[in-house]
Amino acid sequence: MLSILKSVIKRSDVILEVLDSREPELTRSRRIERIVKGSGKPIILVLNKGDLVPLDVLKGWKDFYEMQGFKCVFVSSREHQGTKFLRNVIKESLRGRTGVVGVIGYPKTGKSSVINVLKGRHAASTSSVPMSTGFTKALQIVRIDSRIYAIDTPGIIPPDGDPLERAIRGSKPEDLEDPLKVAMALIERISRFNKGSLTQAYGTEFSTPLDLLEKIALKRGWIFRKDREPNVDQAAVQLIRDFHEGKIVYYTKPKGFEDDKTSNI
Structure with a gap:
């Protein structure tokens, strides 16, 4: 994986690191950033899924990263917002020349979707399940416009860290040793930052993480036949x-x- 990544960086003139706007710090790869900086290539942090975050918080993150010396742009590939500005920042980094943009990031940050909206139509394969078999096994070179090409890099930065961090970084729940424990930790984290977001998402009040999972299971009809208990694992x-x-x-x-x-x- 590392050799492929270094090859992508070598072939690219500019690197986009796509982050999840909800969890920018946990979806950054500082190791990759060090490699990019060592190559002398410019790097742009792209805060994707901006439609899930208030505008002033997005601006706060942008200021936070620019104070660290990064170029930073926030977008919503789902809502097709901010991509014109991103395209302009890419062109500025290329200094008017024709060039190649390497798009990197953890699974499920929306790398392929960012490429799609930059191009203006579907250009790269996307998947609703992280690192699914059959999706973009090889690197793809995608033409954005007459002067910009992009390299899509699916799956070359595998999720790392503790189980919660791996989940936030796009690891499939089936690949986690204990998805129930991870889901409860994720519920606690989300509730700590935005107490009502899970109530809004699932349409129910809850007292504990386990209580929420039980209510989700009951609402979906996920019940064990033998004892009629809710299937909280599902x-x-x-x-x-x-x-x-x-x-x-x-x-x-x-x-x-x-x-x-x-x-x-």
């Missing part, structure tokens, strides 16, 4: 998938961020 897997697919609207904030009136992108 609910846990679904909740992690819902997170990957952007069905849970919540956000974290950059250090030192001060709350203002918020509005969506």
